[in-house]
Amino acid sequence: MSHPHPELNAPPVLQPGAVRVIALGGLGEVGRNMTVIEHAGRLLIVDCGVLFPEDHHPGIDLILPDFEYLKDRLQDIDAIVLTHGHEDHIGAVPYLLRLKSDIPVIGSQLTLALVEAKLKEHRIKPYTLTVAEGQRERLGVFDAEFIAVNHSIPDALAVFLRTPGGTLLCTGDFKMDQLPLDGRITDLRAFARLGEEGVDLFLTDSTNAEVPGFTTSEREIAPAIQNVFQTAQRRIIVASFSSHVHRIQQVLDAAQANGRKVAMVGRSMVRNMGIAAELGYLKVPEGVLVDLKKLGQLPDDKVVLVCTGSQGEPMAALSRMANRDHKIEVGEGDTVLLASSLIPGNENAVYRVINGLMRLGATVVHKGNAKVHVSGHASAGELLYCYNIVRPRNVMPIHGEWRMLVANAELAKKTGVPHSRVVLAENGIVVDLVDGRAQITGAVPAGFVYVDGSSVGGTTETLLKDRRILRDEGFITIIVVRDADTGKIAAGPEITARGFAEGQDVFDQVLPKLETALAEAADRGVTDSYQLQQVIRRVAGSWVGGKLRRRPMIIPIVIDA
CATH class of the missing domain: 3.10.20.580 (Ubiquitin-like (UB roll))
Known part of the structure; x- marks a missing residue:
């Protein structure tokens, strides 16, 4: 367990009436999002996600937030609130519930369905509460209101927390697509109303803070996907996140329009799309979806395969196809569509997969050569709108690498938030909201916790160093x-x-x-x-x-x- 800032001591006892915010993950990185909020001796957790390993983490399956700060305070946790169903926001929930299985888990219908499927594999039956936009719930000492936000997965929510010590608005991951595929836009009217009420601390998504302008609408990539389906000679293989319901919807619609059948490849893809279809978030055209085993009966130019592996993950279906280690053999005339953006740190792995597929004779269509993906995060123009609408008293950029957090902080300052009220923090940094002002007061342990096969937390930096030496x-x-x-x-x-x-x-x-x-x-x-x-x-x-x-x-x- 590492300490993020040796120069900072452990935080003092929280002042009566104050609110404390500690990010245990998600700051300085894209993933592992987890924020602990404390008031009157009680805790509320917003998101609990995982980080996926990079090349310098040999043998590691997942990276979790550090729960050390919570281990002696599990009885103080009133709830875990989940903003949406992506792995970097829900993936660590089973590991936290292993410590105390009856902590209430709060989220939207789709988010909880994805979490419950994951918890079932861990043999944990959670206590859950389904919420929707516009709903307001009392969670111990916290009064939580949920607001609709648009993201690359349906049913995403921001959460507004009212406490006697101040109010906090956590956006989760969001963008302001004005023409979303599901018609559900970010509720800026609610943001404005909450701004009028007063937002003491605004915790906002930083992922695209460096990107000028506005994030492209999901609808604008439909022509590029349609073009792939119209020009592909043989099979089409689409690689996407297993939770990207909107993208899979576009693939299903394009398949129907071009007389093709679709089969899902990979356990997580089959599971998540099954859940989305069952709950009505994924509209499956009649007769388009077929079992993978039946594809051999169809001509190649009538086949679409949807699989995982868009980030070059070594064990995902697409990587194994590129390495000729999968029952599906990619060959001349096949078209592979990478319908995703690159998560920072995955570039080399993705290009290795692209090169491997092209060596086998496939045509690879990706964000670098076609408009086949748009981001799920607000760009600088959208963030400026939010700051001007919400008019927060204090700002704490969250979710992003350090350069993204800094860019977000600069946007806040441009809209009039004083420099002294913009808090740039890293994982483990303690931020206290006292009398309407947010400031850093200390630090707690917030290192990486590695999932390595059946071991959780047993792998150390020393062991990883040994593995890197053996490898290199x-x-x-x-x-x-x-x-x-x-x-x-x-x-x-x-x-x-x-x-x-x-x-x-x-x-x-x-x-x-x-x-x-x-x-x-x-x-x-x-x-x-x-x-x-x-x-x-x-x-x-x-x-x-x-x-x-x-x-x-x-x-x-x-x-x-």
Whole structure:
């Protein structure tokens, strides 16, 4: 567990009547969104999501927020409020409910359906409360009002919290699409009404704060999708997030218009689209959806496959197709449509998949060469509108990398929010709202918690460093047999190396150095095995670093015989 700011102490006891805000994830990163709000000794959690691993997290499945701050205060949590159903906002709910399964989970109909399906896999039956826009609920000491916002998944909500210590408006992820596919727009009238009432702290989505203007409407990408369907020679393979209901709707409509059948590939895609269709958020045209097993009976030019893997995830269906490790073989004449934007950090993985697919003969249509995706987040123009409508007393940018948070803060200042009332915080930073003013008062632990197979939290940065060394620098074992009676070297050193371009015989050069160092250690009376291992590691490491320009993992083994 890491501490975000060593110069900051633990926060003082919260002043009577004040409100405390601590982001345990989502600041300085795109993902892992989780904000803890405290008033009068009670806690409310807004979102509880995961972060997906990058190249420097070898072997990691998911990254969770750090629950350490909450472990002794689970009884104080009144509810978990979820703004929408994306993994970076709901994916960590099962891991929090493992600690206390009866914490109420609040969200919209689709959001809760996706969460409940996930919790079922973890064998957790939650206590849930379904809410809708315009609804107001008392959650312990918190009075919560829910507001419709438009995003790349249906049923997204902002939440307005009223407390005796102040009011907070949390947007969640949102944009201001004026022509959304489902007709559900961001309720700016409600934002204006809440602005008139008074918003003491505005926590707002920063993802597109650097992007000028306004985010393109979802409807504007329909011609590009239609063009793919009209020009594709054989099969069409669409890769999308398994929760992007709007995008899958467009694919289904285009398939119907062009006489094609659609099959879903991948457990999460089948599950989530099944839920969306059952609840009426996904309108499936009659006869368009077919079972994957029946596709072999159809000609290639009548087939559409919808799968996961738009971010280059190694185990997702599309990556496996690119690596020829999937039952669906991509070939000449196939068209692959990547209907998603790139999450920062995933660029290399995605381009590897694109190159692999094109090497197999496929045509790949993606955001770089066609207008096949629009963002789900408000650009700078939309954020400026929101600031002018809400007129918040204090602003805390959330959800985004540091550059995005800074850009959002600058937008707030341009609309008249004083510099002293714009709080730029990182995960773990404690922000207290006292007498209408928000300020940083301390910090709590907020490191990465890794899900590694069946282990949760057991993987450390040290272990990841070892994995990176094994992957990038190689591995050397050096075995020495020592006479237990005399302490002198009886056999060895014997060197085995893996991960080096040089042949094994190159390591013969270091053997005399090792023999000399071990003899000198014996003359000095060094008999402890651990000390001898350190001698071996130091000599071998220095030689490899100077000669081969590498810093491998070195495992010395001293055997007494």
